[in-house]
Amino acid sequence: MEKRNKPKYKQIIDAAVIVIAENGYHQSQVSKIAKQAGVADGTIYLYFENKEDILISVFQEKMGVFVDKLEQIIARDLNASTKLGLMIESHFDLLASDIHLAIVTQLELRQSNHELRTKINNVLREYLKLMDKILVQGMNNGELDKNMDIRLARQMVFGTMDETITTWVMNEHKYDLVDLAPKVQRLLLKGMQA
Amino acid sequence: MEKRNKPKYKQIIDAAVIVIAENGYHQSQVSKIAKQAGVADGTIYLYFENKEDILISVFQEKMGVFVDKLEQIIARDLNASTKLGLMIESHFDLLASDIHLAIVTQLELRQSNHELRTKINNVLREYLKLMDKILVQGMNNGELDKNMDIRLARQMVFGTMDETITTWVMNEHKYDLVDLAPKVQRLLLKGMQA
Amino acid sequence: MEKRNKPKYKQIIDAAVIVIAENGYHQSQVSKIAKQAGVADGTIYLYFENKEDILISVFQEKMGVFVDKLEQIIARDLNASTKLGLMIESHFDLLASDIHLAIVTQLELRQSNHELRTKINNVLREYLKLMDKILVQGMNNGELDKNMDIRLARQMVFGTMDETITTWVMNEHKYDLVDLAPKVQRLLLKGMQA
Amino acid sequence: MEKRNKPKYKQIIDAAVIVIAENGYHQSQVSKIAKQAGVADGTIYLYFENKEDILISVFQEKMGVFVDKLEQIIARDLNASTKLGLMIESHFDLLASDIHLAIVTQLELRQSNHELRTKINNVLREYLKLMDKILVQGMNNGELDKNMDIRLARQMVFGTMDETITTWVMNEHKYDLVDLAPKVQRLLLKGMQA
DNA sequence: GATGAATGAGAATTCATTCAT
DNA sequence: CATGAATGAATTCTCATTCAT
Numbered sequence: 001m002e003k004r005n006k007p008k009y010k011q012i013i014d015a016a017v018i019v020i021a022e023n024g025y026h027q028s029q030v031s032k033i034a035k036q037a038g039v040a041d042g043t044i045y046l047y048f049e050n051k052e053d054i055l056i057s058v059f060q061e062k063m064g065v066f067v068d069k070l071e072q073i074i075a076r077d078l079n080a081s082t083k084l085g086l087m088i089e090s091h092f093d094l095l096a097s098d099i100h101l102a103i104v105t106q107l108e109l110r111q112s113n114h115e116l117r118t119k120i121n122n123v124l125r126e127y128l129k130l131m132d133k134i135l136v137q138g139m140n141n142g143e144l145d146k147n148m149d150i151r152l153a154r155q156m157v158f159g160t161m162d163e164t165i166t167t168w169v170m171n172e173h174k175y176d177l178v179d180l181a182p183k184v185q186r187l188l189l190k191g192m193q194a
Numbered sequence: 195m196e197k198r199n200k201p202k203y204k205q206i207i208d209a210a211v212i213v214i215a216e217n218g219y220h221q222s223q224v225s226k227i228a229k230q231a232g233v234a235d236g237t238i239y240l241y242f243e244n245k246e247d248i249l250i251s252v253f254q255e256k257m258g259v260f261v262d263k264l265e266q267i268i269a270r271d272l273n274a275s276t277k278l279g280l281m282i283e284s285h286f287d288l289l290a291s292d293i294h295l296a297i298v299t300q301l302e303l304r305q306s307n308h309e310l311r312t313k314i315n316n317v318l319r320e321y322l323k324l325m326d327k328i329l330v331q332g333m334n335n336g337e338l339d340k341n342m343d344i345r346l347a348r349q350m351v352f353g354t355m356d357e358t359i360t361t362w363v364m365n366e367h368k369y370d371l372v373d374l375a376p377k378v379q380r381l382l383l384k385g386m387q388a
Numbered sequence: 389m390e391k392r393n394k395p396k397y398k399q400i401i402d403a404a405v406i407v408i409a410e411n412g413y414h415q416s417q418v419s420k421i422a423k424q425a426g427v428a429d430g431t432i433y434l435y436f437e438n439k440e441d442i443l444i445s446v447f448q449e450k451m452g453v454f455v456d457k458l459e460q461i462i463a464r465d466l467n468a469s470t471k472l473g474l475m476i477e478s479h480f481d482l483l484a485s486d487i488h489l490a491i492v493t494q495l496e497l498r499q500s501n502h503e504l505r506t507k508i509n510n511v512l513r514e515y516l517k518l519m520d521k522i523l524v525q526g527m528n529n530g531e532l533d534k535n536m537d538i539r540l541a542r543q544m545v546f547g548t549m550d551e552t553i554t555t556w557v558m559n560e561h562k563y564d565l566v567d568l569a570p571k572v573q574r575l576l577l578k579g580m581q582a
Numbered sequence: 583m584e585k586r587n588k589p590k591y592k593q594i595i596d597a598a599v600i601v602i603a604e605n606g607y608h609q610s611q612v613s614k615i616a617k618q619a620g621v622a623d624g625t626i627y628l629y630f631e632n633k634e635d636i637l638i639s640v641f642q643e644k645m646g647v648f649v650d651k652l653e654q655i656i657a658r659d660l661n662a663s664t665k666l667g668l669m670i671e672s673h674f675d676l677l678a679s680d681i682h683l684a685i686v687t688q689l690e691l692r693q694s695n696h697e698l699r700t701k702i703n704n705v706l707r708e709y710l711k712l713m714d715k716i717l718v719q720g721m722n723n724g725e726l727d728k729n730m731d732i733r734l735a736r737q738m739v740f741g742t743m744d745e746t747i748t749t750w751v752m753n754e755h756k757y758d759l760v761d762l763a764p765k766v767q768r769l770l771l772k773g774m775q776a
Numbered sequence: 777g778a779t780g781a782a783t784g785a786g787a788a789t790t791c792a793t794t795c796a797t
Numbered sequence: 798c799a800t801g802a803a804t805g806a807a808t809t810c811t812c813a814t815t816c817a818t
Contacts, residue, residue, distance in 0.1 A: 159357025160350040191385025551741025579773025
């Protein structure tokens with residue numbers, strides 16, 4: 001059986017998310033994560049190369065869910081505008097329903113060093129490529145402006161979503177994030193429409 | 195004389211930007227900054243409370259230039275769309291002409307801890323308030339959609355700019371950032387137009 | 389059946405010699421020895437008390453061969469000078485024909501801690517006592533100087549052999565060790581002759 | 583001023599010798615050495631690169647005294663036999679009068695890893711080269727056997743001295759080491775004489 | 777004001793050994 | 798007999814900050 005399918009693997013990943021969210025990136029010692037996971041410090045190293053490997057794996061595992069959801073949306077027989085709306089809603093929903101994860105991805109994991117962030121960006125790239133598929137569909141069927149710079153558009157979409165979520169997290173989730181999804185969709189769509 | 199007007203104050207601030215850009219946030223020890231500034235380690239503490247204070251001061255000093263430029267733009271007798279364009283161009287231009295600063299603000303300073311980032315956000319808030327003024331002007335004179343959520347709109351504007359700059363920095367400035375300004379303006383404007 | 393006569397006992401001893409010679413004393417983890425021996429980590433502990441016990445046993449088992457050979461030489465009807473020569477030759481030969489063992493005894497096992505080295509010395513003492521027998525025979529029958537300090541003489545004999553072998557091992561066996569035996573014998577004999 | 587001439591440098595070196603002699607190589611943590619030296623842990627790192635650097639420096643500094651003494655002996659207008667005797671006496675005397683040092687060089691430092699021992703051997707080589715000078719002098723002026731293998735002879739000399747000292751240290755200095763010097767000289771000389 | 781030597785708290789990782797299966 | 802997953806104690810080195818000069 002693959003390491004990543006063993007129960008302790010997921011146990012440690014989940015513990016890491018909680019510990020990082022509650023203590024902050026720089027106060028998340030391996031021993032704290034082990035304690036939260038209910039295993040010995042050394043056990044961590046049976047499942048992960050080193051501390052960095054835990055953090056990358058956290059991102060990979062969790063981002064995997066985002067990618068899966070997005071792939072399902074893209075596979076459906078819908079127009080690009082609708083898909084864009086569903087993507088935003090799905091993205092917001094996943095983070096709103098796991099506030100620990102939201103804190104970790106929007107605030108804490110960004111404190112990591114250059115090397116780790118590069119690895120995280122590689123994971124993120126897959127998600128951004130799926131995003132591009134929606135934009136391409138929209139540009140091809142006339143929903144979106146054929147002449148727009150697709151990279152710029154994607155940066156607007158991701159940047160807006162990211163900024164919206166980060167602001168929500170920093171405001172300690174005082175308002176409902178998912179409620180904002182339709183407004184964000186409309187704003188972005190208007191900017192990109194043909 | 196105010197500390198911040200003494201030559202060594204600025205000397206240390208500038209040294210910090212260079213050191214952080216060249217070595218990365220986590221490899222920017224106080225002793226390195228002191229050496230770059232040409233002063234003794236202890237001298238740093240005659241001008242700054244502690245290391246965090248240097249970093250906040252870096253952000254304040256440099257952000258001050260952005261605020262000044264933006265205030266000048268707002269004071270001019272122009273419509274909101276034009277001001278938005280000028281703001282983007284000015285913002286892009288300031289970072290494109292100081293790559294060290296771009297690296298520091300877009301990548302390195304974000305690795306700081308929660309507390310420091312909160313303080314940085316307080317400095318940023320002033321800039322965002324000025325941004326809002328442009329949006330309000332546009333909503334009042336009919337250029338922009340009266341019914342849009344202004345906070346969301348501002349998040350789109352800032353998020354898009356931020357994402358665009360970060361991508362440019364991570365791509366090691368292979369292309370001209372300022373050239374993108376008009377396209378970004380058009381994209382954002384379309385999204386917010388009445 | 390005695391533990392030391394079971395096949396896995398010898399299997400583990402031999403694995404230890406190889407692993408230590410190839411990886412060095414401090415890089416010879418129990419798990420590596422187990423892997424080399426083709427048994428599980430835990431199995432080691434069915435045959436040995438602890439890691440130290442493996443190392444002492446390595447020395448005991450291998451030293452046993454040296455002792456046996458030396459006893460055979462002493463039992464023969466030869467004068468002391470000849471026996472000394474045969475001893476040196478036999479000693480050099482045993483190590484020259486098992487380079488792994490030579491590395492382990494001359495270099496690696498000396499990195500062990502005080503306690504282990506004391507135990508190893510106890511094993512070695514038996515060998516040194518046999519050496520003394522040759523010297524006594526020579527002093528009694530007039531071959532060797534009757535008035536020499538026997539302990540000092542033995543230290544010269546063993547020290548010279550040891551230093552010669554260690555130098556040979558550290559020079560990566562570039563020359564033939566056994567070829568040196570007659571010269572060493574002559575040198576030592578001259579020093580001790582009546 | 584050179585680091586090695588500052589008082590704290592020597593203070594730490596001397597502390598290291600005491601701590602290693604009293605606690606053993608593997609129980610000589612940096613913090614123990616710092617405490618013995620009366621400085622903070624971090625201070626150690628102002629004078630030494632890392633722990634290994636302390637140990638090499640111990641050997642270099644102390645071996646330097648041996649080399650100096652031997653150079654003085656060699657420079658004198660004496661025959662080789664006398665020089666050999668003086669060398670042995672000087673070597674024994676230096677160790678007998680600093681039992682901590684004797685323990686460290688004969689027992690503890692030999693537990694160091696391959697890399698460190700290689701560096702130590704480089705320091706030792708200088709000493710052995712001086713030893714060779716005495717042997718060459720003796721071979722040239724007819725005191726010593728012209729045909730002997732000089733490397734082998736040196737290995738006998740050094741091996742005998744080393745074995746004698748180690749035995750003395752392991753016997754906890756029950757007898758006077760320097761008293762043995764003339765006997766050792768005689769034994770070695772006889773072996774090498776023309 | 778300026779210096780820079782000294783401080784000392786804090787954390788990732790390894791590996792011999794155990795014991796439930 | 799044999800296994801191998803789990804354990805957890807133990808240690809070097811960095812660097813922000815101080816303070817005597």
